[in-house]
Amino acid sequence: MTDVLAPTALDLARLEFRDELLASGLLVGTSVPGIYGRSGDFERVIAGLDRILGEAFAALDATVLRFPPVYPRADFERTDYIASFPDLSGIVSSFEDGDREHRELLAAREEGRAYEGWLKPADVVLTNAICHPLYATLEGTLPSGGGTYDLSGYGFRHEPSFDPMRLQSFRMREFVFVGTPDAAQLYRDTWLDTSVALLASLGLAVQAVPANDPFFGRAGKMLVSAQLRENLKVEIIVPLYGDLHEGTAIASANCQRDHLTHAFDIRTTDGEVAHGACVAFGMERTVLALVRTHGTDLEAWPVDVRALLGL
């Protein structure tokens, strides 16, 4: 995104949308970009969306698991997240010493100095994607035919932005399959179609497009090329700002191949390394796309959309 000091027309449209959300009370601002409180009305839409997603994927009969917004650092270190997305990571530290060190910390703070030097790495990090905690729990336990998992929780991405679609802390609902490579590919394609249809039924002008993750730095450029070339990630985007921008992703369907299954040594019953696939919904992003499409007054949303969401 362009520097806010030299805003483009797209920047201005995003700022205008953010201000509209704050003025309506749907979001409550804080002193940090991308960190907001959500209103009761906002949460009613979240709850409705959560319900219809559960219904749409009910045929999976997936194992429901809910992980908290932090997960073991040891599991984080088994992935290459800090190599691929260091700038998005959230590493946690805390104080673990005694009275003397605490007095030193407070003295430094009193003088306006950083006190990180008195902290120690904690045994958790912020959960970046809610499927990551899952993989560590699957080690060597994959059922025959593979496993399907219904996940929901908070993800964190350190990317302060005035764009209201780019939150630092946000909820995802994710349906994950882990099994043979062919079954994983089929799963991704099948449930991508279901997801596009579901989101279109809410009046969103969705489109499925090949996508890539924001890999960091020079080495990351090659990973981007490979991801696009092999069509591993598809995003479901919605145009929010007319001709100014092609659209913002509100969901994605991924073939993760053996990316995480290899790291956690997850195998199918025939002994091969399993492949993972997932369909993930950005809960806040979807609600915001609905607001951008139908307006800030939920009462004025189309009758069929309100009925679907139980509003």
Added chain:
Amino acid sequence: MTDVLAPTALDLARLEFRDELLASGLLVGTSVPGIYGRSGDFERVIAGLDRILGEAFAALDATVLRFPPVYPRADFERTDYIASFPDLSGIVSSFEDGDREHRELLAAREEGRAYEGWLKPADVVLTNAICHPLYATLEGTLPSGGGTYDLSGYGFRHEPSFDPMRLQSFRMREFVFVGTPDAAQLYRDTWLDTSVALLASLGLAVQAVPANDPFFGRAGKMLVSAQLRENLKVEIIVPLYGDLHEGTAIASANCQRDHLTHAFDIRTTDGEVAHGACVAFGMERTVLALVRTHGTDLEAWPVDVRALLGL
């Protein structure tokens, strides 16, 4: 809690309860104490509890606000949390430099060294109590008669423990009042009674007892005495291990006086610094107390409890 290497009878009872929860699948273990996945059954009880809490406090007509599990560090620094509870805090850092520094970070990591030195403080910290993000949003905005707020979200406490009641990351539902000192005191006492009755209706052997927060270090000892002497905090405890332990807190009702309102300069319409009061429920703790009381098989819970929770 006693060192796990020399376990007491209470330690053993807690370990046994944890193992029972893991064996039943209600909790899914990770490599870090106090970090668990929650099963679909566990979440059904959470959802039922969340609903009946909303109904019990409906008369408040509280403003619903949901904050994410991280909140602005600037707001954190306006409180005395790092002075009073440094050991429980979760401070977040991330990577903000370029390719060269990233290569250095990865090289350090490759050698098994800490890479915190290449990270910078992020503009958020982990939310310790879900009412803290609220106060920063109230600055100078208190309606006449005070405000009531219905909050829910994840709190974080850095206290790794094998005791399943002591999670590092957990949900709270909290009903907060901010207004005149007299109204705050009345609010605390009134809704404490409601809360005790509600939890008792679920078959829990609850008891309201004077309590204190785990203030850190030598200076903290004085704060503990004051908190107890002035009866500022009442905890609702449930005995879980027979005669081995008096009981574990699953909810609390607090008079916070001007502790947070002073820090954020929140005033009543007459210009005085407002007082805050809250009733807070530990969602996971309450579910775990129910499991300990009624057993790991939800189907076998008392009919009236199942009906109340919609199971």
